[in-house]
Amino acid sequence: MLPFMRIDHDTPTRHVKGILDTNYYRYTAGIAGEKFFEGLKENKLVAVACKDCKDCEDSHVYLPPRMYCECCFAELTDYFAVPDTGTVVSFTEVFQDVEGKPLSEPVILALINIDDTDTLFLHHLIDVDELYVGLRVKAVWNEQKNGSLLDIKGFKPT
Numbered sequence: 702m703l704p705f706m707r708i709d710h711d712t713p714t715r716h717v718k719g720i721l722d723t724n725y726y727r728y729t730a731g732i733a734g735e736k737f738f739e740g741l742k743e744n745k746l747v748a749v750a751c752k753d754c755k756d757c758e759d760s761h762v763y764l765p766p767r768m769y770c771e772c773c774f775a776e777l778t779d780y781f782a783v784p785d786t787g788t789v790v791s792f793t794e795v796f797q798d799v800e801g802k803p804l805s806e807p808v809i810l811a812l813i814n815i816d817d818t819d820t821l822f823l824h825h826l827i828d829v830d831e832l833y834v835g836l837r838v839k840a841v842w843n844e845q846k847n848g849s850l851l852d853i854k855g856f857k858p859t
Protein backbone atom coordinates (compact mmCIF):
# COMPACT_ATOMS: atom_id res chain seq x y z
CA MET A 702 0.00 0.00 0.00
CA LEU A 703 1.33 3.43 -0.83
CA PRO A 704 1.61 5.81 2.14
CA PHE A 705 -0.58 8.45 0.52
CA MET A 706 -3.50 6.10 -0.27
CA ARG A 707 -6.65 7.10 1.51
CA ILE A 708 -8.26 4.57 3.81
CA ASP A 709 -12.02 4.80 4.17
CA HIS A 710 -13.74 3.18 7.12
CA ASP A 711 -17.40 2.30 6.90
CA THR A 712 -17.46 1.46 10.61
CA PRO A 713 -16.53 3.85 13.42
CA THR A 714 -13.05 3.45 14.87
CA ARG A 715 -13.02 1.57 18.16
CA HIS A 716 -10.46 1.59 20.92
CA VAL A 717 -9.58 -0.97 23.53
CA LYS A 718 -8.02 -0.09 26.88
CA GLY A 719 -5.29 -2.33 28.17
CA ILE A 720 -1.61 -3.11 28.15
CA LEU A 721 0.00 -4.53 25.05
CA ASP A 722 3.14 -6.50 25.82
CA THR A 723 5.57 -5.72 23.03
CA ASN A 724 8.39 -7.92 24.33
CA TYR A 725 7.38 -10.59 21.85
CA TYR A 726 8.06 -8.46 18.81
CA ARG A 727 11.36 -7.91 17.15
CA TYR A 728 11.90 -5.02 14.79
CA THR A 729 14.22 -5.74 11.89
CA ALA A 730 16.15 -3.09 10.02
CA GLY A 731 15.36 -4.71 6.66
CA ILE A 732 17.78 -5.51 3.83
CA ALA A 733 18.94 -1.95 3.18
CA GLY A 734 18.98 -1.08 6.88
CA GLU A 735 21.11 -4.10 7.69
CA LYS A 736 23.74 -3.05 5.12
CA PHE A 737 23.74 0.43 6.67
CA PHE A 738 24.14 -0.77 10.28
CA GLU A 739 26.77 -3.39 9.34
CA GLY A 740 28.68 -0.57 7.61
CA LEU A 741 28.63 1.52 10.78
CA LYS A 742 30.58 -1.21 12.56
CA GLU A 743 33.42 -0.60 10.06
CA ASN A 744 33.30 3.22 10.22
CA LYS A 745 31.47 3.30 6.89
CA LEU A 746 28.37 5.19 5.81
CA VAL A 747 26.73 2.82 3.31
CA ALA A 748 24.46 4.50 0.78
CA VAL A 749 22.65 3.21 -2.30
CA ALA A 750 22.27 4.77 -5.74
CA CYS A 751 19.56 4.43 -8.36
CA LYS A 752 20.92 3.65 -11.81
CA ASP A 753 17.48 3.54 -13.41
CA CYS A 754 17.06 7.27 -12.81
CA LYS A 755 19.73 8.18 -15.39
CA ASP A 756 17.26 10.21 -17.44
CA CYS A 757 16.02 11.97 -14.33
CA GLU A 758 17.26 15.54 -13.77
CA ASP A 759 18.10 14.79 -10.14
CA SER A 760 20.56 12.14 -9.09
CA HIS A 761 19.46 9.77 -6.35
CA VAL A 762 21.93 8.56 -3.76
CA TYR A 763 20.12 7.57 -0.59
CA LEU A 764 21.62 7.60 2.90
CA PRO A 765 20.51 5.64 4.88
CA PRO A 766 19.97 3.30 1.93
CA ARG A 767 16.45 2.30 0.80
CA MET A 768 15.42 -0.92 -0.91
CA TYR A 769 13.47 0.95 -3.57
CA CYS A 770 13.97 4.26 -5.35
CA GLU A 771 11.49 6.84 -4.11
CA CYS A 772 11.51 8.43 -7.56
CA CYS A 773 11.11 5.52 -10.03
CA PHE A 774 10.34 2.60 -7.63
CA ALA A 775 13.23 0.53 -9.06
CA GLU A 776 14.81 -2.01 -6.72
CA LEU A 777 18.14 -0.65 -5.49
CA THR A 778 21.17 -2.92 -5.22
CA ASP A 779 24.09 -0.56 -5.89
CA TYR A 780 25.40 -0.14 -2.33
CA PHE A 781 28.65 1.73 -1.66
CA ALA A 782 30.38 3.71 1.09
CA VAL A 783 30.24 7.49 0.93
CA PRO A 784 32.55 9.93 2.79
CA ASP A 785 31.79 10.60 6.48
CA THR A 786 31.85 14.33 5.82
CA GLY A 787 29.05 16.69 4.91
CA THR A 788 27.38 20.08 5.17
CA VAL A 789 24.86 21.21 7.79
CA VAL A 790 21.57 22.09 6.10
CA SER A 791 19.46 22.72 9.21
CA PHE A 792 19.85 22.42 12.97
CA THR A 793 18.05 22.79 16.27
CA GLU A 794 19.11 22.97 19.88
CA VAL A 795 17.29 20.69 22.32
CA PHE A 796 17.02 21.65 26.00
CA GLN A 797 14.50 19.06 27.29
CA ASP A 798 14.10 15.32 27.07
CA VAL A 799 10.95 13.65 25.70
CA GLU A 800 9.26 14.03 29.10
CA GLY A 801 10.00 17.75 29.27
CA LYS A 802 12.73 17.43 31.88
CA PRO A 803 15.72 19.72 31.39
CA LEU A 804 18.81 18.06 29.93
CA SER A 805 22.08 18.48 31.85
CA GLU A 806 23.54 19.93 28.65
CA PRO A 807 21.67 21.05 25.54
CA VAL A 808 22.00 18.78 22.50
CA ILE A 809 22.36 20.04 18.95
CA LEU A 810 20.60 18.02 16.27
CA ALA A 811 21.37 18.70 12.63
CA LEU A 812 20.25 17.63 9.20
CA ILE A 813 23.47 16.96 7.32
CA ASN A 814 23.86 16.51 3.59
CA ILE A 815 26.59 13.87 3.56
CA ASP A 816 28.99 14.34 0.64
CA ASP A 817 28.05 12.42 -2.55
CA THR A 818 24.47 11.83 -1.34
CA ASP A 819 21.16 13.49 -2.19
CA THR A 820 19.41 13.00 1.15
CA LEU A 821 19.62 14.50 4.63
CA PHE A 822 21.07 12.61 7.56
CA LEU A 823 20.01 13.43 11.13
CA HIS A 824 22.63 13.31 13.86
CA HIS A 825 24.17 15.19 16.79
CA LEU A 826 26.64 18.00 16.33
CA ILE A 827 29.47 18.03 18.88
CA ASP A 828 32.36 20.35 19.75
CA VAL A 829 30.69 23.25 17.96
CA ASP A 830 31.86 26.83 18.54
CA GLU A 831 30.06 28.57 15.72
CA LEU A 832 26.84 27.08 14.39
CA TYR A 833 25.47 27.99 10.97
CA VAL A 834 23.89 26.51 7.85
CA GLY A 835 26.70 25.50 5.52
CA LEU A 836 29.01 24.38 8.35
CA ARG A 837 31.32 21.56 7.16
CA VAL A 838 31.36 18.57 9.51
CA LYS A 839 32.93 15.13 9.85
CA ALA A 840 31.79 12.05 11.78
CA VAL A 841 33.43 11.19 15.09
CA TRP A 842 33.28 7.41 15.46
CA ASN A 843 33.05 5.53 18.73
CA GLU A 844 35.75 2.92 19.35
CA GLN A 845 33.12 0.50 20.64
CA LYS A 846 30.63 -0.53 17.96
CA ASN A 847 27.13 -1.88 18.41
CA GLY A 848 25.84 -1.55 14.85
CA SER A 849 23.66 1.36 15.93
CA LEU A 850 23.45 5.01 14.94
CA LEU A 851 25.36 5.79 18.13
CA ASP A 852 28.44 4.12 16.65
CA ILE A 853 28.86 7.71 15.53
CA LYS A 854 29.34 9.99 18.56
CA GLY A 855 28.32 12.92 16.46
CA PHE A 856 29.59 15.22 13.75
CA LYS A 857 32.12 17.93 14.53
CA PRO A 858 33.22 20.89 12.45
CA THR A 859 36.21 20.35 10.17
Ligand SMILES: [Zn+2]
Pocket residue numbers: 754757758759761772773
Ligand atom coordinates in the same frame (compact mmCIF):
# COMPACT_ATOMS: atom_id res chain seq x y z
ZN1 LIG B 1 14.64 9.91 -10.46
Ligand SMILES: [Zn+2]
Pocket residue numbers: 751752753754761770771772773774775
Ligand atom coordinates in the same frame (compact mmCIF):
# COMPACT_ATOMS: atom_id res chain seq x y z
ZN1 LIG C 1 15.12 5.79 -9.46
